[in-house]
Amino acid sequence: MAEPMIPLSVAVLTVSDTRTEETDRSGQVLVERLERTGHRLADKRIVRDDIYQIRAVVAAWIADPDIQVVLTTGGTGFTGRDSTPEAVSVLFDKRIEGFGELFRHLSWQEIGSSTVQSRCLAGLANATVIFCLPGSTGACRTAWDGILAEQLDSRHKPCNFANLVIPERGQHG
Template sequence: MNAVEEHRLTSPQQVSCFVVTVSDTRTVDTDESGPLMRTMLEQSGYHVVDYRIVQDDYELIRELIHEASSNPEVHALLLSGGTGISSRDCTYEAVSSLLDKELTGFGEIFRLLSYEEIGPAAILSRAIGGTVGRTAVFSMPGSRNAVRLAMDKILLPELRHVVRELNKQP
């Protein structure tokens, strides 16, 4: 057994997640990405402690990140939406401004996998991941396909391991 397999075996089984949809137009009735994330997490044995929709506003997103990262019940904050390049898209800026440690591999791998599905349009994605204190923070595009890709190929298999590493004692 290699070290990664060993780490996964000793990772916490109970991981609590806060799910956020960033959008100026979505409501609880029209949001598809947030409920998809919630369903995928719950079907994989994760616990969803909260779900919200927040406007694509720099300060509102930062406040939500502060709230989630200061709550000891939240191990991971997962955001969808607001990662593009339009004038209103500011999720990347809000997340990156607060990260203690960036997990550059998340965005890199997401764009590689996305490229395999949609081609060069993948460069428009500003998916980002990292840590704020002992909370893992991952931000992905808001389309159902992007959420499914990030969840299936990256987050569901690896999130417990990320939380394990964040909670290791020195």
Template sequence: MGLEQHRNEAPLALGFAVITVSDTRDETTDRGGAYLAAGLEAAGHRVVRREIIKDDAQAIVDAVRRAVGDSQVDLVLTTGGTGISVRDVTFDTLRGLFDSEIPGFGELFRWLSREEIGSATILSRAVGGLLERKVVLALPGSPKALRLALEEIVLPEAGHLVGQARA
């Protein structure tokens, strides 16, 4: 089956979970989570779960497992905690949780980011993987990075990713 046929057979309207990982954000200051939710809904998708959690490995595991366990969630997006500081634990936590990794997601994100931020893209540890046949993508927290990921990767490929994860 070719790429176009896969895309044509992919689900169109998906259910998303958006999880913000931050020690400083709350419902009034979570611009990244709000941006993702608005962009997903504008594209015809549903945001069925939205959470803000601390930069803590167990909190990340618990939130992602809750999202994956929700039958209405097709794809999980996290935002924040993908840098290299000691508090940025999203990358390591999720890599240990995934059933399998989607290496092309992080690779493509960094390649596209290079256009905007040059060699500073090496500081990003955006990562994607599968957990219980659901797609989980960990995005940085910066507004420009979220725009890039949403417009250039998530929206164009979400249905295809979910369709392949279910196959």
């Protein structure tokens, strides 16, 4: 008998000075994909590209025992307002170095050398896994389809991040 997938509680944050719920295609892509794979949307917000607004929302979600995964989209580039890495990285207990490397590898196959400007990153904080993705819908699809779908699936072998954030399975402390 196949092992059942354990649904995770996921929060989605879109970082943008211009997007609204109606125009937030990247956030919508993440919500559609997480729900389609059996996870639960815990919260969804849009904040301006402001280091302190981003940090406040992500810190509150990390502190919430009912949220196991945080996905951010936007603010990972090199423009003057892009500040997601600076806002979020200080909250990490541990960085997931391979996430950015693997994302850029997958992205290179789609957009070539432009992927070098992606500062996407991931980490673990208070038994919550956080993935900071670029703001394009294509980048969100690439990250979900190529990395997150498997790594947030408790059945994926030999290892996955789901089993680190599920309370009865995780290694907290």
